[in-house]
Amino acid sequence: MHKTQFSAAAALVFFGTISLTSCNRDNESQPAQLTQTQEARAEEAYPGQTGETKTGEFSGSPITYQEINGEKVYEGDILLTAEQVAAAQGQQRPGSAGRTTGRWPSAVVYYTIDAALPSQNRVTDAIAHWQANSPIRFVQRTTQSNYVTFRVGSGCSSNIGMVGGRQYVNLASGCTTGNTIHEIGHALGLFHEQTRTDRDNYVTILTQNIQSGYEGNFTKYSALGYSGTDFGVLDFGSIMMYGSFSFSSNGQPTIVKKDGSTFNIQRTGLSAGDKSGIDAMY
Structure with missing residues (x-):
C-alpha cells in the first residue's frame, strides 16, 4: 500500500512484469485456522483440462x-476478459506485477458469497x-456496481485486478x-511469483518435466514483450x-533453486514479502 518505495516509472505503468514481494524472509506466524490438513497444490481453473492455445494481446x-x-x-488459474486480451492501442507497457488502473479504489473490495x-x-x-x-478491506456488497462474487467452480480461479462490474472467484470443493487467499491475491x-522477469537469477525452470499444455504457466513476462x-x-x-x-508430468521437479534443491509450495498465508508487495501496490 504505501510504505515501500519504487521507481516513478514502475508506479505509472498499467500492468506488471515484476513480483510484488520484497524479500525472501521466513513466513510470519499465521492464525491456527489457516493450517491446511492436505498437501497444498497449485491452483487450476479447470483441473486436468487443457484447451486450444491462442495468442492475443494483453x-x-x-x-x-x-x-x-x-x-x-492464463497461468492456469487467471481468467482474462475479452477486453483484457484485446489489443490495447496507445497504452503503456507493463512495469509492475500488479495492475495500477485495475486496483480497487481506496483499497476496498465489495463482495458477495453465493448461497x-x-x-x-x-x-x-x-x-x-x-x-x-x-x-485491504472487504465490505459486503449492497448496490455497488464493481464487486467480487465467491461461487462454486470447477477448480480455483479468479480474474486479475478489478475488471469492472461483477467478477468471480471460483472455488471447487x-x-x-x-487457495482462496491466493485467488484473492489475483483479484487484487x-x-x-515464478513469472518474474528476474526469476532466472533464482530458479531454473525444467521445461522437460512440465505437463503438456501448461508450459505457459511458467513464461516470464519479459518473454511476452x-x-x-x-x-x-x-x-x-x-x-x-x-x-x-507444480504441474509436473513425471514426478520430477518443474522448478528448482539455482543450487538444484527443491522447495515446497506454500498455501498457508501471506508471507512477509507478500505483505510488503501489496503495500507497494496499494
Whole structure:
C-alpha cells in the first residue's frame, strides 16, 4: 500500500512484469485456522483440462493463453476478459506485477458469497487473513456496481485486478482457505511469483518435466514483450509462488533453486514479502 518505495516509472505503468514481494524472509506466524490438513497444490481453473492455445494481446503486449470451456485461462488459474486480451492501442507497457488502473479504489473490495458455495468459512477466513495482514478491506456488497462474487467452480480461479462490474472467484470443493487467499491475491492484481522477469537469477525452470499444455504457466513476462523492474527479490515463501513439483508430468521437479534443491509450495498465508508487495501496490 504505501510504505515501500519504487521507481516513478514502475508506479505509472498499467500492468506488471515484476513480483510484488520484497524479500525472501521466513513466513510470519499465521492464525491456527489457516493450517491446511492436505498437501497444498497449485491452483487450476479447470483441473486436468487443457484447451486450444491462442495468442492475443494483453495491455498491448503479446500473450498466449488457453481457451477452455469458453474461458480465457492464463497461468492456469487467471481468467482474462475479452477486453483484457484485446489489443490495447496507445497504452503503456507493463512495469509492475500488479495492475495500477485495475486496483480497487481506496483499497476496498465489495463482495458477495453465493448461497450455493459450500464451506463458506474458506472465504470468510481468507478475507479475515487479508484484513489482518494488509490495508485491504472487504465490505459486503449492497448496490455497488464493481464487486467480487465467491461461487462454486470447477477448480480455483479468479480474474486479475478489478475488471469492472461483477467478477468471480471460483472455488471447487478442494480449494482450501490458502487457495482462496491466493485467488484473492489475483483479484487484487497480483500475478504468479515464478513469472518474474528476474526469476532466472533464482530458479531454473525444467521445461522437460512440465505437463503438456501448461508450459505457459511458467513464461516470464519479459518473454511476452513486457518491460519493467522487478520489485525486491524472488520470494520462495510467497503464497503466489508455485512449488518445485507444480504441474509436473513425471514426478520430477518443474522448478528448482539455482543450487538444484527443491522447495515446497506454500498455501498457508501471506508471507512477509507478500505483505510488503501489496503495500507497494496499494
